[in-house]
Amino acid sequence: xxxxxxxxxxxxxxxxxxxxxxxxxIFVKDPAEGGSPATVTPCDGLELYxxxxxxxxxxxxxxxxIIEIKTVTHQxxxxxxxxxxxxxxxxxxxxxxxxxxxxxxQDSEPENNLLLKxxxxxxxxxxxxxxxxxxxxxxxxxxxxxxxxxxxDILAKPEDGLYxxxxxxxxxxxxxxxVELTFQNKPExxxxxxxxxxxxxxxxxxxxxxxxxxxxxxxxxxxxNMGKKVTGDLIPPAKPKACELxxxxxxxxxPDGCKVLAKIGGSPLVKKQGNRYFFDINPVLHKKGNxxxxxxxxxxxxxxxIHGDVCEGMSVQAAGTITILGMVFGANIIAQGGIDARRxxxxxxxxxxxNNLLLKxxxxxxxxxxxxxxxxxxxVPDLAQHPKxxxxxxxxxxxxxxxxxxxxxxxxxxxxxxxxEEHSFILPRETKQLxxxxxxxxxxxxxxxxxxxDNLLNILSEIKEAQKVIEYMVRDKADISFxxxxxxxxxxxxxxxxxxxxxxxxxxxxGGNVNISGVFRGGEIIACGDITLNEAGSxxxxxxxxxxxxxxxxxxxxxxxxxxxxxxxxxxxxTSTQNNIIAELDNNDILVIHxxxxx
Numbered sequence: 001x002x003x004x005x006x007x008x009x010x011x012x013x014x015x016x017x018x019x020x021x022x023x024x025x026i027f028v029k030d031p032a033e034g035g036s037p038a039t040v041t042p043c044d045g046l047e048l049y050x051x052x053x054x055x056x057x058x059x060x061x062x063x064x065x066i067i068e069i070k071t072v073t074h075q076x077x078x079x080x081x082x083x084x085x086x087x088x089x090x091x092x093x094x095x096x097x098x099x100x101x102x103x104x105x106q107d108s109e110p111e112n113n114l115l116l117k118x119x120x121x122x123x124x125x126x127x128x129x130x131x132x133x134x135x136x137x138x139x140x141x142x143x144x145x146x147x148x149x150x151x152x153d154i155l156a157k158p159e160d161g162l163y164x165x166x167x168x169x170x171x172x173x174x175x176x177x178x179v180e181l182t183f184q185n186k187p188e189x190x191x192x193x194x195x196x197x198x199x200x201x202x203x204x205x206x207x208x209x210x211x212x213x214x215x216x217x218x219x220x221x222x223x224x225n226m227g228k229k230v231t232g233d234l235i236p237p238a239k240p241k242a243c244e245l246x247x248x249x250x251x252x253x254x255p256d257g258c259k260v261l262a263k264i265g266g267s268p269l270v271k272k273q274g275n276r277y278f279f280d281i282n283p284v285l286h287k288k289g290n291x292x293x294x295x296x297x298x299x300x301x302x303x304x305x306i307h308g309d310v311c312e313g314m315s316v317q318a319a320g321t322i323t324i325l326g327m328v329f330g331a332n333i334i335a336q337g338g339i340d341a342r343r344x345x346x347x348x349x350x351x352x353x354x355n356n357l358l359l360k361x362x363x364x365x366x367x368x369x370x371x372x373x374x375x376x377x378x379x380v381p382d383l384a385q386h387p388k389x390x391x392x393x394x395x396x397x398x399x400x401x402x403x404x405x406x407x408x409x410x411x412x413x414x415x416x417x418x419x420x421e422e423h424s425f426i427l428p429r430e431t432k433q434l435x436x437x438x439x440x441x442x443x444x445x446x447x448x449x450x451x452x453x454d455n456l457l458n459i460l461s462e463i464k465e466a467q468k469v470i471e472y473m474v475r476d477k478a479d480i481s482f483x484x485x486x487x488x489x490x491x492x493x494x495x496x497x498x499x500x501x502x503x504x505x506x507x508x509x510x511g512g513n514v515n516i517s518g519v520f521r522g523g524e525i526i527a528c529g530d531i532t533l534n535e536a537g538s539x540x541x542x543x544x545x546x547x548x549x550x551x552x553x554x555x556x557x558x559x560x561x562x563x564x565x566x567x568x569x570x571x572x573x574x575t576s577t578q579n580n581i582i583a584e585l586d587n588n589d590i591l592v593i594h595x596x597x598x599x
Contacts, residue, residue: 015031015032015033015034015035016031016035016036016037016038016112017029017030017031017035017036017037017038017061017062017112018038018110018111018112019038019039019040019061019110019111019112019114020108020109020110020111020114021105021106021107021108021114021116022107023107024069024104024105025069026040026061026067026069026114026116027110028061028062028063028065028067029063029110030062030063036112037060037061037062038060038061038062038111038112038113038114039058039059039060039061039112039113039114040055040058040059040061040067040114040116041057041058041059041113041114041115041116042055042056042057042116043115043116043117043118044118045071045072045103045118045120046069046070046071046072046103046105046116046118047069047070047071047072048067048068048069048116049067049068049069049070050065050066050067050068051065051066052066058113069105069116071102071103071104071105071118072102072103073100073101073102073103074100074101075098075099075100075101076098076099076101077098077127078095078096078097078098078099078125078126078127078158079096079127080093080094080095080096080127080128080133080136081093081094082094082133082136082137082139082140082142082165083140084140084141084142084229084230084231087229087235088168088229088230088231088233088235089167089168089169089170089227089229089230089235090145090164090166090167090168090230091137091140091142091164091165091166091167091230092162092163092164092165093133093151093154093162093163093165094162095127095154095158095159095160095161095162095163096127096160097124097125097126097127097158097159097160098124098125098126098127098158099122099123099124099125100122100123100124100125101120101121101122102120102121102122102123103118103119103120103121104118104119104120104121105117105118105119106118106119124158124159125158126154126155126158127158129155130151130152130155133151133155137165137166140231141231141232142166142230142231143230143231143232144166144168144228144229144230144231144232145166145167145168145169145228145230146165146166146230147164147165147166147167150163150164150165151165166230167230168227168228168229168230168235169227169228169235170227170235171224171225171226171227171235171236171237171238172224172225172226172227172237173224173237174221174222174223174224174237174238174239174240175221175222175224175240176221176240176241176242176243177218177219177220177221177240177241177242177243178218178219178221178243179216179217179218179219179243179245179277180216180217180218180219181215181216181270182214182215182216182217183209183215183268209262209265209266209267209268209281210262210265211262211263211264211265212261212262213261213262214259214260214261215251215260215261215262215268215270215279216245216259216260216270216277216279217258217259217260218243218245218257218258218259219258220240221239221240221241221242222240223237223238223239223240224237224238225237241275242275243275243276243277244257244275244276244277245257245258245259245260245277245279246276246277246278246279247260247279248278248279248280248281249280249281249282250262250263250264250266250280250281250282250283251263251279251280251281260277260279262281263281264281264283265281265283266281266282266283266284266302267281267282267283267284267302267303267320268280268281268282269281269282269320271472273468273469273472282301282302282303282319282320283302284302284303284304284305285298285300285302285303285304285305285318286305286307287304287305287306287307287308288307288308289307289308290306290308290309290310290311290326291306291308291309291310291311291314291316291331292309292311292314293311293313293314297314297315297316297317298315298316298317298318299317299318300317300318300319300320301318301319301320302318302319302320303318303320303321303322303323303337304316304318304320304321304322304323304335305323305325306322306323306324306325306326307325307326308325308326309324309326309327309328309329310324310326310327310328310329310331310333310348311329311330311331312329312330312331313330313331314331314332315331315332315333315334316331316332316333316334317334317335318334318335318336318337319336319337320335320336320337321335321337321338321339321340321478322335322337322338322339322340323339323340323342324339324340324341324342324343325342325343326342326343327343327344327345327346328341328343328344328345328346328348328350329344329345329346329347329348330346330347330348331348331349332348332349333348333349333350333351334350334351335351335352335353335478336353336356336473336478337352337353337476337478338352338478338479338480338481338492338494339352339478339479339480339481339482339492340480340481340482341480341481341482341483342482342483343483343484344483344484344485344486345482345484345485345486345488345490346485346486346487346488347486347487347488348485348488348489349488349489349491350480350482350488350489350490350491351491351492352478352479352480352491352492352493352494353476353477353478353492353493353494353511356473356474356493358419359470359473359474360470360474361419362416362419362420362427362431362470363467363470363471363474365412365415365416365419366416366463366466366467366470367467368412369409369412369413369416369463370460370463370464370467372406372408372409372412373409373442373456373459373460374460375406376398376401376402376406376456377453377456377457377460379401380394380397380398380401380453380456381453383397383400383401384397393448393449393450393451394450394451394452394453394455394456395447395448395449395450395451396448398447398450398456399447399448402447413438413442413443416435416438417435417439417443420432420435428466428469428470428473430465430466430469431466431469431470433462434459434462434463434465434466437459437462438459441455441456441459442456442459476493477492477493477494477495477511477512478492478493478494479492479494479495479496479497479512480492480494480495480496480497481496481497481498481499482498482499482500483498483499483500483501484498484500484501484502484503484518485498485503485504485506486503486504486505486506487504487505487506488503488506488507489506489507489509490503490506490507490508490509491508491509491510492509492510492511492512493511493512494510494511494512495510495512495513495514495515495529496508496510496512496513496514496515496527497514497515497516498515498516498517498518498520499517500517500518501518501519502516502517502518502519502520502521502534502535503516503518503519503520503521503523504519504521504522504523505521505522505523506520506522506523507523507524507525507526508523508524508525508526508527509525509526509527510525510526510527510528510529511527511528511529512527512528512529513527513529513530513531513532514527514529514530514531514532514533515531515532516532516533516534517534518534518535519534519535519536519538520533520535520536520537520544520546521535521536521537521538521542521544522538522542522543522544523544523545524544524545524546524547525545525546525547526545526547526548527547527548527549527552528548528549528552529548529552530548530552530553530554530555531546531548531552531553531554531555532555532556533546533554533555533556533557533559534556534557534558535556535557535558535559535560536556536558536559536560536563537559537560537561537562537563537574538560538562539560539577541560541561541562542560542562543562543564544562544563544564545564545566546563546564546565546566547565547566547567547571548566548567549567549568550567550568550585550589551585552567552584553582553583553584554567554581554582554583554584555581555582555583556580556581556583557579557580557581558577558578558579559574559577559578559579559581560574560577561574561575561576561577562574565581565583565591565593567583567584567585567591568585568589570585570589570590570591571591572591572593578593578595579595580595581593581594581595582594
């Protein structure tokens with residue numbers, strides 16, 4: 001190729017030779033007489049040839065020279081990998097696209113000493129064709145759910161990345177066996193949570209059932225559809241989890257094991273422990289009229305509904321809930337479940353969940369008895385090998401160990417049965433059955449009749465099961481709700497809600513939240529949850545303590561001077577009337593009072 005000569009001569013300012021680049025070609029203009037000739041210097045990425053010779057350094061050129069430029073091109077071939085992942089449910093292509101790097105010569109203006117410059121152009125390409133990728137897919141035994149459209153898009157426009165190129169079908173969702181509660185008037189969508197107890201006496205309308213009533217239905221599980229891997233292998237769905245209906249007091253299970261029926265009238269109760277549903281009917285005690293000297297105190301294993309007042313000096317105790325439709329004055333009300341007092345409370349004590357301490361002490365005694373007998377169970381086999389004791393039965397061997405080393409066991413058993421006698425109305429069915437077994441096999445002369453160590457081991461297992469049941473009972477939180485209280489003490493392991501005028505000179509202790517729609521004037525509130533009050537204190541400065549734990553909030557719509565707010569060990573005194581208070585600890589554990597906020 002001869003250098004071009006059509007450059008306008010007027011563009012040259014002097015007599016020196018010129019060289020320039022335009023459209024990928026080098027042009028040369030020879031110098032005028034006496035002028036210096038043009039030179040060209042090659043650069044990296046381009047190969048310069050003059051008259052067929054490769055030029056490596058600065059070289060003089062003329063119009064007669066044949067000048068060629070060859071661009072240098074190199075490639076990164078890229079790579080790819082096909083993998084089956086997620087348990088065979090998908091296949092992915094990990095792609096690093098190939099890249100072509102090509103150098104082009106850059107245009108330049110006429111110069112006497114032309115230094116060539118290159119520009120790099122980069123273009124990506126796919127490191128495989130359709131045949132190659134399908135062969136790779138076949139090598140991985142992928143035959144199902146191949147995404148041809150994704151592969152075509154990659155071939156057309158390759159980009160580095162991870163692509164799902166095949167997708168299987170996961171197995172369908174399996175529905176486990178489930179239990180539908182059919183109590184009349186139960187709340188819509190009522191569920192039974194693990195290790196929780198539903199007590200239907202917490203409703204405004206007290207629920208009870210007649211003999212023969214259907215309490216629950218167990219519905220069969222439904223197995224999901226088969227899944228399929230990208231390799232074509234089938235994936236079986238999960239098997240439905242089974243559940244068991246267990247009949248307790250006043251309940252029977254249908255022969256097919258799918259229905260729960262009431263044998264007696266009363267209050268239905270259900271507990272869920274793991275996959276087992278335990279059903280009982282607690283007869284409800286309806287006390288017509290007042291609880292007074294003529295009726296005597298009430299202690300009842302179940303729910304109690306009092307249709308009149310609870311009078312001065314009287315007490316009502318229940319293993320379930322207590323509902324009082326009349327007033328309470330000068331009385332003691334204790335329930336393992338919740339308490340709902342519909343009218344005023346005066347100079348009285350109300351405790352919901354009040355038997356938890358008794359249950360804990362009972363469980364602690366059981367634990368000590370279990371530990372002692374567990375040690376004895378380990379020692380009996382060796383003791384039986386003693387020459388002087390061969391032929392002695394298991395019960396007598398145990399008695400020898402009790403007399404020599406475990407002399408506290410008889411006292412522990414007496415303590416256990418004393419607890420049981422004093423509080424029998426709150427003990428669950430499983431615990432009563434355990435006590436019968438202990439009495440029959442381990443207490444007094446009955447122990448000497450024990451034939452097998454297996455009998456002792458079974459009783460130890462029953463003790464552990466009984467402790468679990470008691471633990472579930474203690475976990476349950478019991479609430480109290482009422483309308484108005486004066487000079488009273490209110491304690492609940494759960495929440496306290498005051499729906500009426502409020503409280504005067506009253507002490508409230510709650511394991512949960514406290515919510516008072518009316519006033520709280522004088523006295524103290526000590527809670528473990530949030531406290532929400534409409535009005536706290538009085539214009540005359542009645543001393544009022546509002547206290548909760550760290551991480552909780554206190555909200556008061558109107559707070560008067562004399563109110564003391566405490567969160568954790570931080571406290572603040574209200575020195576003037578404030579509205580819409582929100583009290584909480586900030587990130588530095590400083591008690592902050594926000595006042596005048598809209599709540």
